[in-house]
Amino acid sequence: MDRKTLAKLLAAVREGRLGADEALAQLDALATGELGFARIDHRRTLRRGIPEVVFGEGKSPAQVEEIAAHMAGRGGTVLVTRIGPGVGERLERRLPAGVHDPVSRTFLLRGKRRGRPVPGLLVVSAGTADIPVAEEAAVSAEAFGLSVDRLYDVGVAGIHRLFEHLDRLRKAKVVVVVAGMEGALPSVVAGLVEAPVIGVPSAVGYGASLDGFTALFAMLTSCAGGLTVVNIGNGFGAACAAHAILRGRRGQH
DSSP, X not given: OOHHHHHHHHHHHHTTSSOXXXXXXXHHTTSOEEOSSOEEOTTHHHHHSSOOOEEOTTSOHHHHHHHHHHHHTTXXXXXXXXXXTTHHHHHHHHOTTSXXXXXXXXXXXXXXXXXXXXXXXXXXESSGGGHXXXXXXXXXXXXXXXXXXXXXXXXXXXXXXXXXXXXXXXXXXXXXXXEXXXXXXXXXXXXXXXXXEEEEEOSOSSGGGGGGHHHHHHHHTOOSTXXXXXXXXXXXXXXXXXXXXXXXXXXXX
């Protein structure tokens, strides 16, 4: 249940179309879902505007499937990230309305209640090898109700490729930039646009890239103002930040 649905519920009680007992029963259903091995936070959409998201890594396929099925049974959006081999196909069999994306390693089942997507997010990748993390950000953002524009393989090794799309960069309200290697692209983008830029280091690169730490340190020490940085490979976290920014711009509370 999101804020709009809660507002409609309260209005129905006020107008006499819904009894207090029925309203209380619906509100009681917002309590934490107990599965024994997991506790599902059903109130997260009310608090934060985004649903509980399942981090698939470290969970057994059976656990991921049961959590997703429980959430789907309530009619909300189900997003599973970092799913392992075979898990996506298993989820598609259990929840055939959902979509498994092997590139981003996500599974997305869209909820029954959907408004118009909020525009303004551009997701950029430095290289083709960074696309899996960029797609995790894009799919997560779409699950949160954002409309996503994608611009991939425009890194500093051929910076002219980026300059060919300056109009798209400058029209965006938030830009998520994923880069591995030396991690320079987010700094370049942040120096070109007015919008907030969210840098996502990826683990792409040779030995001295240190599995993404070199890119992380480069982004954290950037001289470009307005650049915010999330953890290595955390496309999901970048989508959460982008949602919070765009939701605030629209004045939705």
